[in-house]
Amino acid sequence: MKAIGQRILVPYDGSAISAQAFSLALGLAHPGGALTIVHVDEGEGHDIQRQLEPLAGALRAHAPAGGLRIDAVTARHPNAGEGILAEADRLGADLIVMSTRGRGGLARMAFGSVTDDIVRRGHHPVAVVHADDSDYDSAMGEASRGPYRFRRIILPLDGSETSAAALPVAADLASRESVPVLLVSTVNLVPLTSPGMVQDVGMAASMDQLYDDTREAADGWLADASRTLAAAGVASSTEVMNGSAGPAIAGLARAGDLIIMATHGRTGFDRVLSGSVSDQVIRSGVAPVLIVRSIAERIAPS
Structure with a gap:
């Protein structure tokens, strides 16, 4: 398999908690690779799409020296897990990075049906960060934190x-x-x-x-x-x-x-x-x- 992190997908549900995955995604991204923010629209009526490009822009400011293509998409699907897997396959993702908490489908992402779908039915590695309710910024603030530097x-x-x-x-x-x-x-x-x-x-x-x-x-x-x-x-x-x-x-x-x-x-x-x-x-x-x-x-x- 290719070196992990060359094609990363980050699910985003509009919450600052789900945005806590951005820093980890940047830290795991392979220089010269790509990172895509994916919002799965389950027909909830939330106007999240307009947030995506500004978030992608904030992440671009922290791209690794070797370069990282960063974009954002909205996928319409009645089921968050299936929608994420479909986008991961369409994009050729080699890693999904997500927060354990969030709104809607992402609220159960760490241990519920969404992650069960992603890991049991998918073939992608999954990186999980446990979001702390007491320590998070706005979604834009999270996107501006820079990469997680693991030691x-x-x-x-x-x-x-x-x-x-x-x-x-x-x-x-x-x-x-x-x-x-x-x-x-x-x-x-x-x-x-x-x-x-x-x-x-x-x-x-x-x-x-x-x-x-x-x-x-x-x-x-x-x-x-x-x-x-x-x-x-x-x-x-x-x-x-x-x-x-x-x-x-x-x-x-x-x-x-x-x-x-x-x-x-x-x-x-x-x-x-x-x-x-x-x-x-x-x-x-x-x-x-x-x-x-x-x-x-x-x-x-x-």
Whole structure:
């Protein structure tokens, strides 16, 4: 596949909250690529179309040095999700960037039917920023913020081929932005011989061995991923954490991070839309999340 961010679509519903996706879209845009603001008119009668060109103009002022073609369109469709997917296909988009809140169809975009349509039925990676009600400007103000500059990528892996689909995306973005990657895995097991726990000694020994084996396996696949990144000239570090994946990943995130997650995997990533892992990570609101498809494809050189 091409380097991600060469053709970005940003859904916009007229609200300043949905406009919070603009900064992330600029930060993920590939120099020389294109970004399109798309308003899906569901027949609600809102006069949003006249806002689009001024917003596009504000974004153009922050285009990367390599250039970025920015435009805006209105698509008429009775269903927001289907309309966004249709426009993404028509435009040849390789990434959809959106806010988790907004008016109309976008109000449920992170975890409801709209995103279910976009991710389950579409074939596009989706980047999600959790909009903060207490920290947003006008739509024009959001368009004038400039690009989101991420300083680190967090990449959760579980050893499966499907979760590894996110690795080439992380390598491409990290190389492009000259940022390091933190490779993360979680072990959702507790050693049964921990102080204060009462249990059958034989069962405890078996579970402790399983715990040790699982951590060793996690260390192994993270080391493999680290070597892959090193071959691409990307610096990385690894961390294996105990506990549930969602809270553990969210707890690592800091302002300026970008979390990249695959849509399927062994430890809950297969429920990336409706399940607890992505819900907790995205709703933590600390860092945006880029959700990639589970089909592993190599990123072609840019």
